[in-house]
Amino acid sequence: MKIKFQLNGDTVSTEVEARTSLADCLRDNLGKNGTHLGCEHGVCGACTVLLNGEAVRSCLMLAVQADGEKVITVEGLSGDELSPLQASFRKHHALQCGFCTPGFITTAHALLSNEPDADENRIRDVLSGNLCRCTGYISIVEAVMDARKFYAVHEEQQ
Amino acid sequence: MKVANSYIGRPMERIEDLRLLRGRGTFVSDVNKPNQLHAVILRSSVAHGVICSIDRSRALALPGVSHVLVAADFANVVPKIPLRLQPLPQLEPFHQPVLAQDKVRYVGEPIAVVLADTAAIAEDALENIDLEIEPLAAITSREQAEAMPSVLFEDHGSNAAITWKAFRGDADAAFKTADYVRRDRFKVQRHAAMFMEPRGFVAAWDGAVQKLTVWGAAKTAWYNRRVLADALGLEVDAIELVEVDVGGGFGSRGEFYPEDYLIPAAAKLVGRPVKWIEDRREHMMTANHARDIECDVEIAVSRDGKFLALRGQVWADIGAYIRTNGSVGPRNVAQYMSGPYCIENIDLKSTMLTTNKTPSGTYRGPGRYETDFARERMIDLVARDLKIDRVELRRQNLVADAQMPYPLASITPYDSSTELDSGDYHAVFDLCLKEFDWWERSKLRGKPIDGYYHGLGVGSFIEGGAAGPKEEARLVLETDGSLSVYIGSSSVGQGLETIMAQIAADATELPYERITIHHGSTSHVKDGYGAYHSRSTVMGGSAILLAAEKLKDAIRNAAAVRFGCVPSEIALDGEQVSHGGKAMALAGLADVPIEVEASFFNKKYTWAYGTQAAHVAVDPGTGHVKVIDYLSVEDVGRMINPLTLHGQAIGSIVQGLGGAFLENLVYDENGQLLTGSFADYLLPTASDFPNIRSITLELKPCPNNPLGAKGAGEGGLIPVGGVMANAIADALSHLNVQPMELPLTPARIWQLVEDAQAAAS
């Protein structure tokens, strides 16, 4: 089936089987390897992308369901320099093996974009949908809390 | 050995983060080769049985399916996987064949390899393979293994593979004369490393040059290459194992599994690249399980609380085969049960039982987590019996600095002895209690507040590291003045590139920014060993130190030629060399790169150590446990990067809490794995354990390596099970609730409360 959607700001078209997940389509058809598969049954969150600005598990979506929608992957949140959120992760050592990291980046970005004043409890609640086996989460929560100021400023500027 | 101290010890932000944060890492599932086939493995859905027939015709008829390979397609004699550690001849009957041929012994055992255009088509093919297995009685517990309605290995005749014996002094004599003896049974559940990136390989055979390249290596690439070469009948040099980014290992990834043979062998057989990436369901039934032990232990103590002896029996449920390092955990339970305490008489046997479950191997702190649970629980129980404060009881028995090096139990067969190297265990113990505010918090012990009963737990631990025998480093000063460092250590996500760069920068006195670390691939050094037993910093780092001295000599020699003087007159100054007021840049110093190699050899383990304390609140109505505060204090001798070390400590503690409360690989009586997804195998999440603190000290450097460092990174989890169980028992002491088994699920705690209340009435 032919599908067409916005990916990281560009229009992309590709052909998929109906059964192809959005995650597999991003990785195999569209070269976006930053989205990772840790479980393929919707628990680990490593596959999280932004769909129309909201964090979703791309392994729990069919690629055909993305037709006509707007998708942003971790690559779409990354430039030549680390973003303020990414720099905060690095500063707080909020990653070790890095496999779960793109999912945390997209999830945290969605959260802070929509709720820049999220408190620690809210941050923990939201991040509880992403599994990390290396860090024990404390540094990740600290990194996201420390990054809030960049999103609040951004909001004020609007 | 003098090392300039500017990068070592600094919390440098990690080099690897720059790519990992932007999704620009390369994990094995990101590797693709032109014309590749996707492999999916047909696995047994029966725990124990005889393979009667396998009909591949319907599967082969599916469009897009190119091959369905069974054992006979690979070799006349199916290779078996040798043991990397403790390779005793009497364990050979228990080696796993890379593909099941006549018998299957666990759900998940590989039977065939399907190759197809896509992974989805290959999975379709699985359903079209007609497999007939005649079931045999499944052995799924110690009782059944001993009762033997069936035997996994008929020639061996029993389900007990081997019994290890840890010994020191004369335990029987000590027990005969002891004032007080206590005997208990403990159980730790089967759980596993469960790293986030599933395993995988991409293999390609170049027939023109007769070379096999395999991407996806980890942990022990050089050893694995030797095994693979042997199994395929190739020269070692014909194989290159390439390590890319690795999504966690924790002792489990990177050992030689059946797929380490099957995927490269398939690629060689069919002449096209083959890509295999396991899925999570598969992972749960194939990657090494761990920690499944039961023990029956006695402790002998003098009236005034001096530990005299340990004696008892451990049973380890190791699953259907002995894996490459499958003996390590069971041995460690016996050998290290004394932990950081003086116990001079030890007689502990550890029997490995084969069952129809996934085979087991090491997982972070193998055997140590289990043995600490038993020992720390026993200490609290002894304290209660003898009416000695459990803090005092521990303090009076900790090994003292003056007693170092302090011998631990020896173990046989495959004899090994070791001794604690250095450490002020008492100082760390006291520091932990002080930082934790133990005595102030003690006022809350046993008190109900808002329906929750409060309790405290404490435990001390030792963490062995830096297994030898050696590690290699190769340094290359490139013609542009940059430094390439090649090491045998492997990355499993621990920040290797950064830590080694810090060590290399200090040792070579070259700029940190101009150093690149290359790790893990067999093309990098001749004879590397890898990442296990918390050895990379000590072994790889020390190899770099040695190589750095050689490099500086080589630079001085090259500069001496250019300056026309003797090498000792050359001064090294960052990116340049100088003599008699004149300087020359390193870039272009020589026409060709300057290359040196060095190996660091080590026979002695390092022993990091520490103490942990916990404050919990327990709701007897639901069995819910809140971890109000958790503190770990550990002395590692020398920290290379405090940022990454702290991360390891916290991550390790959370794994320990997962094992204490949540994780459990559960089988039914037919050997079916009931916990086959993340919906049932529960890992800690960000909201479960928010209150964890860790302090790392550099109190007593290790005397046995030039860095003075002790391997660290596993210690955090080692005492967690015992500390948690002790804290819960403390909280519910008014009921005399005594947990003797992990995990401490709400249902188990509730049941203990029910039983205690029934007993009281």
Next chain:
Amino acid sequence: MKPSSFDYKSPATLHEAVSLLESGNGNAKLIAGGQSLMPMLAFRLAVPELLVDLKRIPGLDVINIGEDGVRIGARVRWCDIARDRRLLRAQPLLMEAITHVAHYQIQNRGTIGGSLAHADPAAEMPGIAVTCDAQIAIIGSAGERIERAANFFTGPLQTSLGPDEILTEVRLPPWPSARRWAFREFARRKGDFAMAGIALHYDLDDKQCVVDAHVGAIGVADRPIRLAAAEAVLNGGPVNENNIAAAAAAARAEIDPPSDIHAPGAYRRALVATLLTRGLIQSIGR
């Protein structure tokens, strides 16, 4: 874990969707958010030949609040409910319950209709529907029908939906402002399915005695259930320590919870009593 092959259609009307389901001869399945269906496809526990997507059908994503109560369209997502502040007064029990549903990313895709049609006995939404005596609006080839929630759930992961039927809306009764309520569940971790959960509401007459008690339980049977014996104990009397204890005892006696790897039946039984006790105490303060 790739699904088996299937066809996919995204019709523009309910009528078309029903026809497609009919044509599937029992081998077609609906997909909305897919948060429950996709894992089943991945594990090949579901092997449909056709998936019919509800995403383009208008009118299914609306929350209507009026005198006759709350009407929630099948495609309304958890995050839509959480954001609709009107529901804090119009259905506070629902609002509280959904804070326990899954996780952030799932809340952005998962739908009411999907959850009800999936019918997990430990899920919150089916529990709320049964507790509040909701009506479920259904359309199929035989036309439209309304079913009481209590009759809609017929077993574990089973509903009365025929293979050609689509759940279009759930209707919750009006909520008096003085109503007392509580929702308590206990799960292994935040967002996990409950080992057991209680949803309750009741009104008080002018003597401060309970009328029209609704006590629902999840995770203790093969479907969400009302605890009739507990309700009978509560009705007609004040909410005091004795009656709370008696209601909890009645609840304990009237259920026969299953055992699984997370919790044995005896534990769930005790848990229900504990949660009911705590829920009733909490409801007093409302």
